[in-house]
Each structure stands twice: as C-alpha cells, then as structure tokens.
Amino acid sequence: MARQLSAVVVGAGVGGLAAAARLAHAGLEVQVLEQTAAPGGRCAQLRADGYTFDMGPTIFLMPEVVERTFQALGRKMSEYLRLQRCEPNYTLHFRDGSRLTLTSELGRMREELERIEPGSFGRFLRFLALGRVQYRTSLDRFVTRNFDHVGQFFTPASLRAIFRARAHRRLSSVASELFRDERLRAAVTFQTMYLGISPYESPAVYGLLPYAELGEGIWFPEGGLFALPRALERLSCEVGVRIAYRTRVKRITFEDRRATGVLLEDGTRLPADLVLCNADLPWAYRNLIDPCVTSLRRAEKLRYTSSGCLLYLGLDRKVPELGHHNVFLGKDYRGSFEDIFTRFQVPADPSFYVAVASRTDPSLAPPGRDGLYVLVPVPRQHPSLDWATLGPAVRARVFARLREEGIDLEHHVVTERVFTPDDWAARFSLQHGSAFGLSHHFFQVGPFRPSNQDPTVRNLFFVGASTQPGTGLPMVMLSAELVVERMRREAEALGAALVPAPVLAPEVAA
Numbered sequence: 187m188a189r190q191l192s193a194v195v196v197g198a199g200v201g202g203l204a205a206a207a208r209l210a211h212a213g214l215e216v217q218v219l220e221q222t223a224a225p226g227g228r229c230a231q232l233r234a235d236g237y238t239f240d241m242g243p244t245i246f247l248m249p250e251v252v253e254r255t256f257q258a259l260g261r262k263m264s265e266y267l268r269l270q271r272c273e274p275n276y277t278l279h280f281r282d283g284s285r286l287t288l289t290s291e292l293g294r295m296r297e298e299l300e301r302i303e304p305g306s307f308g309r310f311l312r313f314l315a316l317g318r319v320q321y322r323t324s325l326d327r328f329v330t331r332n333f334d335h336v337g338q339f340f341t342p343a344s345l346r347a348i349f350r351a352r353a354h355r356r357l358s359s360v361a362s363e364l365f366r367d368e369r370l371r372a373a374v375t376f377q378t379m380y381l382g383i384s385p386y387e388s389p390a391v392y393g394l395l396p397y398a399e400l401g402e403g404i405w406f407p408e409g410g411l412f413a414l415p416r417a418l419e420r421l422s423c424e425v426g427v428r429i430a431y432r433t434r435v436k437r438i439t440f441e442d443r444r445a446t447g448v449l450l451e452d453g454t455r456l457p458a459d460l461v462l463c464n465a466d467l468p469w470a471y472r473n474l475i476d477p478c479v480t481s482l483r484r485a486e487k488l489r490y491t492s493s494g495c496l497l498y499l500g501l502d503r504k505v506p507e508l509g510h511h512n513v514f515l516g517k518d519y520r521g522s523f524e525d526i527f528t529r530f531q532v533p534a535d536p537s538f539y540v541a542v543a544s545r546t547d548p549s550l551a552p553p554g555r556d557g558l559y560v561l562v563p564v565p566r567q568h569p570s571l572d573w574a575t576l577g578p579a580v581r582a583r584v585f586a587r588l589r590e591e592g593i594d595l596e597h598h599v600v601t602e603r604v605f606t607p608d609d610w611a612a613r614f615s616l617q618h619g620s621a622f623g624l625s626h627h628f629f630q631v632g633p634f635r636p637s638n639q640d641p642t643v644r645n646l647f648f649v650g651a652s653t654q655p656g657t658g659l660p661m662v663m664l665s666a667e668l669v670v671e672r673m674r675r676e677a678e679a680l681g682a683a684l685v686p687a688p689v690l691a692p693e694v695a696a
Contacts, residue, residue, distance in 0.1 A: 189682065191459040191680060193214045193216050193460040194218075194447060195216065196474070197219070197465045198218050198431070200229050200418060201464050201650040203218065203419055204649075204662075205665075205670050206422050207425055208255065208258060212670070212677075216427045219433045219448065220430065221615075225415040225418070225429070226242075226414075228614055228621070229411055234603060235500055236551070237551050239550075239557055239603075240410045241496070242411075244511075244541040245511070246411060247395075247399065247404065247660055249263070249269060249402075252414070256421065258667070258688040261421065266417035267408075267417050269406070270405065270406050272404040272405065272406050273289065273291070273403075274288060274289035274291075275404050275511060276288045277508075277511075277512050278512075279513065279514045281515065281535070286299075288396075302367055303370055306370055310365075317396055318397050318401060320397065321397050328347075329656070330668075332654070339633045356385075356386060357392055358371070358385045374396050376515070379539070380658055381622055381626050382490075383527075383626050386520060389626070409547065409550075434451040435449070438463070438475055438646065443479065445645050459645065459680060460647065462648070466616045467636050467652035468490075468617040468623075468624065469616060470648070473615070479643065480642040480646070483636075483641075488630070488636075490624060490625055491623060491657065492563050492565060493619045494561050494564060494607075495604070496562070497562075497605075499557065499595070500601035501551075501556050503556070503598050504554060508545070508556075509542065511541055514587055516535035516536055519537070530565045530566075532564050532579070536563070537562075537563065538561060538587075539561045540559070562583075564607065566620040567607045567620075578604075607619030622651060622657045622658075623650070623657050626657065631655070633654075635652075635653065637653065637654065638669040644676060647673055649662075649669045651665075674687065
C-alpha cells in the first residue's frame with residue numbers, strides 16, 4: 187500500500203528551496219532546516235542604514251533555466267519575479283586608462299571593438315557563434331541530465347559535441363586565436379570569475395558565459411538577486427513545504443547504511459525517509475556525516491575555486507561615473523590568476539568588479555545616494571594568509587585604484603561591511619572559504635563531479651554548487667531538478683505514490 191514519504195532538506199539555499207518545492211509538489215512531506223534567519227544561502231541579502239545589498243550573486247543569467255522550476259509546478263516565473271534587462275552589460279576599465287563597453291547592441295559593439303583592434307568585430311561574431319554552440323550543447327546534452335556512469339557521458343555523440351564545443355581546450359587559448367589585443371582577450375574571458383576559476387585553466391566551453399550575457403542578456407530582479415530565494419520560499423510554502431529558520435543541524439543520522447533523518451544542535455531528532463543536503467558538499471561530508479558510514483571519494487585531491495573579498499559600501503552621494511556593472515582589470519591579468527590559484531597570494535594590483543544595483547533599482551539605496559558592491563577575487567583560505575590584515579589591505583587597494591580612475595569615494599562612505607574568505611567559511615559553512623565551491627576543471631565536471639546521490643547511502647542526496655552540474659545560480663537550479671529526479675526514483679522504490687513528473691513546454695525544455 188502506497189504511503190506518503192518524508193524528506194528533510196538541510197539548508198534553504200536556492201538549490202534546497204527549488205528542490206523542496208519540486209518534492210512537495212510530487213507528493214512528499216518536506217521540511218527545510220536553515221541555520222540562518224532567512225533563505226538564500228550565498229544568495230543572501232544585507233541591509234544596513236537604508237542600503238540593501240546582495241551578498242553573493244549580482245547577475246541573473248539564463249532566465250529560461252530558472253523558468254523550468256516554476257513551470258514544473260504549473261506556475262509562471264513572471265508571477266514571482268520582475269526582471270529588467272541591464273544594458274549595456276559592463277564597462278571594463280583597463281590599466282592604460284582605456285575603457286570598453288560590452289553591449290548587446292551590435293552596432294555599438296562594433297564601434298567599441300574596432301576602436302581597440304581593427305578587424306576584431308568579425309572575429310568577435312565568430313566567438314559569439316561558438317559560444318551559442320557551447321550554450322546549447324551544454325543545456326541540451328550535459329547539464330540537464332543525470333549520468334550514472336562515465337560511459338553515459340562519453341558516448342560517440344557526446345564526444346562529437348565536446349569537440350564541436352571545444353570543451354577539450356582552454357578558454358584562454360581560443361581567445362588568443364581570435365584576438366591579438368590583450369584587452370579584448372580579457373574582455374571575453376574574465377567571466378570565468380563567476381565560476382571562481384582561471385581562464386587559463388577553464389575549459390573553453392565556458393565561452394558560453396559571455397554568449398549568455400551578450401546573446402541572452404544580463405537581467406536584474408526587482409529588489410535584487412535576493413528576490414529569487416524569496417520567490418522560491420513563497421513557491422515552496424504554497425505547495426506545503428515547512429521551513430524552520432535559525433535551526434542548526436548537528437549531524438545527519440544513520441542506521442543500517444540508511445539515512446534516518448537529522449540531529450539538531452538542541453538535541454532534537456527529526457526522522458525522514460529521504461535526506462537532501464544543501465550545505466556545501468565537501469563541508470557536509472567532513473562535518474555532518476559519520477565517515478564510518480560513507481565518505482567523499484578523492485576528497486584530498488579535489489580542487490577548489492577562489493574566494494572573494496567583498497566590500498558593501500553605502501555612499502552619501504550618487505556615483506554617475508559608474509554604471510550598474512563595472513570591471514576594473516589590473517596590470518598583470520594572467521599573473522593575477524597565478525597569484526590566486528597557484529601562489530595563494532593577493533595580487534599586488536588586483537582586478538575587481540563593482541556593482542551599483544541602485545542604478546537599476548533606486549529603491550536599494552536612500553534617495554540621492556548609491557550603494558556599491560565590490561568583489562575582489564582572492565585566494566581561498568590558506569595557512570599563509572591572515573585575513574585580519576589582508577582585508578584592510580585589499581580595501582585600501584580598491585579605493586586607491588578608484589582614485590586613479592578619477593572616482594574618489596573613500597570620504598563619502600557612510601556605512602560599510604567587509605567580507606573575507608574567513609567570513610565565507612564561518613557564515614556559510616564553506617570548505618576553505620571557497621566562495622564558489624568545487625572548481626570546474628575538466629575532471630571535476632559531469633560524472634567526475636561529486637554525485638548528487640551518495641554511492642553508499644542510497645537515500646542521502648546533495649544539491650548545490652559543489653555537486654552536479656556545477657556552480658552559478660542557473661546550474662544550482664538545474665542541480666535541484668536533477669537531484670529530485672533521483673529522489674523520485676528512490677521514493678518510488680520505497681513504495682511512494684508520486685504525482686507524475688511534469689512535462690515541460692518545448693521552449694522551456696530546450
């Protein structure tokens with residue numbers, strides 16, 4: 187006789203909430219446990235003195251991927267999120283004083299590129315065409331499906347797709363073939379910072395990122411990126427998910443090689459038929475799971491992403507010199523990545539990103555003022571790094587560079603928060619303070635990435651950036667879709683009668 191099964195989700199990040207909503211819609215009894223006071227995980231929000239900041243992601247890409255979750259529950263994303271397209275995409279500031287505006291308006295883009303490297307626009311179109319192939323190949327063949335073994339990943343058709351998308355090559359080498367000017371090479375590769383990986387290590391398939399920005403658009407939700415977890419929270423509650431905030435899980439409990447639920451810090455035991463962990467996967471294996479029951483394979487050989495030093499700055503004035511998205515590149519582009527990933531040191535002249543969200547949504551700052559989000563890519567935690575000292579040093583370098591650009595802001599800061607890799611590790615329980623989780627090197631993607639289902643404990647599952655398919659909000663949304671597919675299979679094996687899985691409309695399933 188069919189019975190209703192229960193699932194407990196550890197963490198109310200974007201992946202945890204998206205999965206919880208899908209599970210409840212399928213007919214499971216679902217409870218989400220979150221150690222902080224609000225949803226979102228790394229997609230959190232900071233409010234200070236009338237300013238509102240997104241703490242982690244600031245760019246909304248690939249709306250079609252996010253739409254899949256809402257449509258799977260018979261909803262429209264537009265009923266939960268109001269998106270506005272950001273145009274232009276970025277202004278890049280180079281060390282020689284030159285600038286480049288990246289825009290989806292091809293006429294203006296041609297002028298910008300030809301001004302720097304005559305003849306480059308045609309090659310840029312070739313780069314975008316390759317990016318579109320990479321984008322569609324990734325969605326159609328790889329990141330929207332589970333792989334049970336390597337043989338399913340490396341089929342003859344998939345191998346042809348890998349070579350067509352140049353996934354076997356480095357992104358930096360493809361950019362070097364197309365552009366002579368180092369500034370243009372940087373302009374089409376710096377986006378790997380979203381993945382916390384160097385473009386000199388990144389598979390060329392991540393050329394899909396600049397294509398996604400320029401071809402599909404950069405978007406911004408009304409209220410900031412935190413609007414996404416709030417929307418997922420609302421969606422989850424509508425389908426019956428129970429969410430408990432300020433509830434810390436001490437460990438996942440087991441009996442006879444099965445997960446039986448969780449033990450809370452206050453000693454409460456919560457039983458469950460299925461356990462889904464939205465905590466950072468490497469951290470969870472080290473801190474929530476008894477290694478005598480199961481452990482993370484190749485744990486000591488896994489490679490991690492960079493971290494970030496973030497400044498959240500509330501100013502007493504507007505900054506008309508800055509658009510919504512701005513990138514300041516340092517002198518030694520390649521050397522800075524070697525500093526971060528090989529030498530584990532902060533670059534002497536760091537590159538950094540500045541978002542002025544109040545440029546698009548004025549409600550995020552008091553009238554007549556701007557709030558700035560500054561992200562400086564830095565190494566993950568390392569024994570040689572003391573962030574109590576390095577945090578202020580990084581801050582000083584940011585303000586010095588802005589002054590050199592003619593933007594003197596330090597004396598206009600009225601509220602400020604600084605966030606270092608130590609804070610990433612402490613607040614969000616991230617292994618090594620790696621802000622983006624596990625790296626995206628070739629042998630840490632697809633079936634080589636830690637699985638969303640534990641190989642030993644069949645009813646223990648994972649969702650989020652460090653499991654399949656990878657990091658970034660769109661991939662985390664797909665992570666929820668993929669893990670729920672496997673959880674449905676396990677639930678049915680346990681005798682659950684589930685609501686049939688939804689059939690997506692062609693334009694969403696594409």
